[in-house]
Amino acid sequence: xxxxxxxxxxxxxxxxxxxxxxxxxxxxxxxxxxxxxxxxxxxxxxxxxxxxxxxxxxxxxxxxxxxxxxxxxxxxxxxxxxxxxxxxxxxxxxxxxxxxxxxxxxxxxxxxxxxxxxxxxxxxxxxxxxxxxxxxxxxxxxxxxxxxxxxxxxxxxxxxxxxxxxxxxxxxxxxxxxxxxxxxxxxxxxxxxxxxxxxxxxxxxxxxxxxxxxxxxxxxxxxxxxxxxxxxxxxxxxxxxxxxxxxxxxxxxxxxxxxxxxxxxxxxxxxxxxxxxxxxxxxxxxxxxxxxxxxxxxxxxxxxxxxxxxxxxxxxxxxxxxxxxxxxxxxxxxxxxxxxxxxxxxxxxxxxxxxxxxxxxxxxxxxxxxxxxxxxxxxxxxxxxxxxxxxxxxxxxxxxxxxxxxxxxxxxxxxxxxxxxxxx
Amino acid sequence: xxxxxxxxxxxxxxxxxxxxxxxxxxxxxxxxxxxxxxxxxxxxxxxxxxxxxxxxxxxxxxxxxxxxxxxxxxxxxxxxxxxxxxxxxxxxxxxxxxxxxxxxxxxxxxxxxxxxxxxxxxxxxxxxxxxxxxxxxxxxxxxxxxxxxxxxxxxxxxxxxxxxxxxxxxxxxxxxxxxxxx
Numbered sequence: 001x002x003x004x005x006x007x008x009x010x011x012x013x014x015x016x017x018x019x020x021x022x023x024x025x026x027x028x029x030x031x032x033x034x035x036x037x038x039x040x041x042x043x044x045x046x047x048x049x050x051x052x053x054x055x056x057x058x059x060x061x062x063x064x065x066x067x068x069x070x071x072x073x074x075x076x077x078x079x080x081x082x083x084x085x086x087x088x089x090x091x092x093x094x095x096x097x098x099x100x101x102x103x104x105x106x107x108x109x110x111x112x113x114x115x116x117x118x119x120x121x122x123x124x125x126x127x128x129x130x131x132x133x134x135x136x137x138x139x140x141x142x143x144x145x146x147x148x149x150x151x152x153x154x155x156x157x158x159x160x161x162x163x164x165x166x167x168x169x170x171x172x173x174x175x176x177x178x179x180x181x182x183x184x185x186x187x188x189x190x191x192x193x194x195x196x197x198x199x200x201x202x203x204x205x206x207x208x209x210x211x212x213x214x215x216x217x218x219x220x221x222x223x224x225x226x227x228x229x230x231x232x233x234x235x236x237x238x239x240x241x242x243x244x245x246x247x248x249x250x251x252x253x254x255x256x257x258x259x260x261x262x263x264x265x266x267x268x269x270x271x272x273x274x275x276x277x278x279x280x281x282x283x284x285x286x287x288x289x290x291x292x293x294x295x296x297x298x299x300x301x302x303x304x305x306x307x308x309x310x311x312x313x314x315x316x317x318x319x320x321x322x323x324x325x326x327x328x329x330x331x332x333x334x335x336x337x338x339x340x341x342x343x344x345x346x347x348x349x350x351x352x353x354x355x356x357x358x359x360x361x362x363x364x365x366x367x368x369x370x371x372x373x374x375x376x377x378x379x380x381x382x383x384x385x386x387x388x389x390x391x392x393x394x395x396x397x398x399x400x401x402x403x404x405x406x407x408x409x410x411x412x413x414x415x416x417x418x419x420x421x422x423x424x
Numbered sequence: 425x426x427x428x429x430x431x432x433x434x435x436x437x438x439x440x441x442x443x444x445x446x447x448x449x450x451x452x453x454x455x456x457x458x459x460x461x462x463x464x465x466x467x468x469x470x471x472x473x474x475x476x477x478x479x480x481x482x483x484x485x486x487x488x489x490x491x492x493x494x495x496x497x498x499x500x501x502x503x504x505x506x507x508x509x510x511x512x513x514x515x516x517x518x519x520x521x522x523x524x525x526x527x528x529x530x531x532x533x534x535x536x537x538x539x540x541x542x543x544x545x546x547x548x549x550x551x552x553x554x555x556x557x558x559x560x561x562x563x564x565x566x567x568x569x570x571x572x573x574x575x576x577x578x579x580x581x582x583x584x585x586x587x588x589x590x591x592x593x594x595x596x597x598x599x600x601x602x603x604x605x606x
Contacts, residue, residue, distance in 0.1 A: 012541035015492040021560035
């Protein structure tokens with residue numbers, strides 16, 4: 001099975017990448033599996049504990065929990081097990097015989113329900129039909145079809161914000177694109193000629209400067225109706241398209257409060273609306289053009305530049321060592337001017353069957369051959385605009401060759417030095 | 425005991441190296457293997473095989489990072505066991521759905537050499553730290569999306585989105601590197 005071979009190949013990636021993602025495991029008892037339970041010591045301890053417990057129960061007439069088992073002598077993992085002891089049927093029904101907490105099942109949409117809009121009431125089951133019910137207030141004038149078709153700039157209190165539910169079948173490849181794993185939560189996206197937009201969760205509206213209630217002024221320039229395609233990650237040339245079948249026929253508009261910032265769109269279907277967002281700056285033609293998508297005409301449109309610097313700890317794991325938000329306008333201007341100077345990587349000049357610039361590969365090889373000779377620093381830069389839009393995670397690694405900014409050609413020594421000094 | 429001392433015990437062929445490494449890493453080894461294999465017996469066998477393999481490989485190998493070295497051994501044994509179980513239709517289980525990763529898998533049988541792993545490493549280095557970590561937690565460590573969300577304080581849907589984006593980009597990257605997709 002090639003998939004398993006591929007997973008095997010993933011098992012052979014560079015060790016520092018594996019280490020970077022390592023997480024200190026908490027000392028919790030695995031809920032579904034009991035490991036190394038068959039040792040004689042554990043069995044004896046359970047039997048001993050049961051006797052003690054029985055005696056306790058018999059003497060007091062009440063339930064006593066004497067079930068903690070001490071670790072065995074060689075320091076192997078200890079396991080906490082509740083002995084089974086006589087209880088009333090009511091008590092028994094509350095208890096797992098292993099004394100473990102029951103695993104509370106989660107609904108898939110627990111986060112999406114956190115922002116409440118008094119005008120919305122919907123089902124939140126991602127596997128169910130997308131249901132929209134009318135809000136409580138029925139005093140709004142009826143809206144005619146012609147008004148809603150391409151211009152819902154009417155009294156729109158019947159509209160409400162609620163993310164659309166996905167209907168793509170788990171594990172299905174019938175749509176030609178991504179096959180979702182059964183447990184993988186479905187997400188919905190829309191592509192236009194301008195970008196690839198992902199649905200924003202309601203609890204992210206506020207942080208992106210989006211109101212939780214629909215107002216008529218939210219609907220900006222009309223983009224088009226969504227055409228269903230097999231894969232919304234690749235562009236098929238429609239004004240608006242999506243692989244999610246339930247969105248077929250929905251109307252798409254730019255989100256007017258953001259002005260010429262094209263990163264936000266509203267998708268409207270019947271009374272239900274949802275905001276979709278393109279938050280990755282496309283630097284394939286440079287930062288200046290990438291910024292224009294978000295209507296950043298100059299440094300004056302940027303509110304802050306936040307950076308997080310990570311360095312390896314003694315075990316080699318990357319830890320956050322420094323974090324700062326730059327709000328000084330001069331510093332922001334210097335940052336803007338510098339990144340706009342950077343040249344985008346020219347992938348067309350690469351040899352056939354190469355996706356990575358040679359200088360980048362050689363820089364990493366040099367580092368891996370002698371890591372002690374380098375000061376490894378990994379910067380994540382987050383830019384917040386004055387209209388509230390947050391552009392995420394531009395990467396900067398000053399230690400690679402003369403400096404690496406994601407998707408850009410190698411920096412010059414002067415650019416590297418200036419950028420590093422700016423991010424302090 | 426620190427890793428350097430444990431490695432020294434291996435070098436001296438001192439069998440207490442095994443008990444030391446078990447004491448330190450048994451839990452995580454069972455965790456990794458348990459994410460891949462469903463049967464307790466298989467998990468135990470996998471972890472014990474890993475200790476046997478590490479005993480036989482150190483020396484001559486002297487890993488710079490004992491923990492990661494051990495993780496890779498455990499995981500690879502578990503994947504091989506899963507392949508065996510899948511072939512024999514014996515309770516295959518991996519928290520990661522095979523369909524999920526299928527679109528990234530290049531076609532061809534003779535491509536699964538170190539070159540592919542190196543390409544994947546290069547790709548991952550070009551991703552943001554969070555995207556990279558989420559990807560590795562999912563496809564190396566075998567964590568569920570809910571577990572990843574819990575580890576990184578993320579919304580579960582965001583985890584799914586990160587995985588989706590990274591898989592797409594990985595496929596594009598591997599295509600550019602010359603891997604075929606039917």
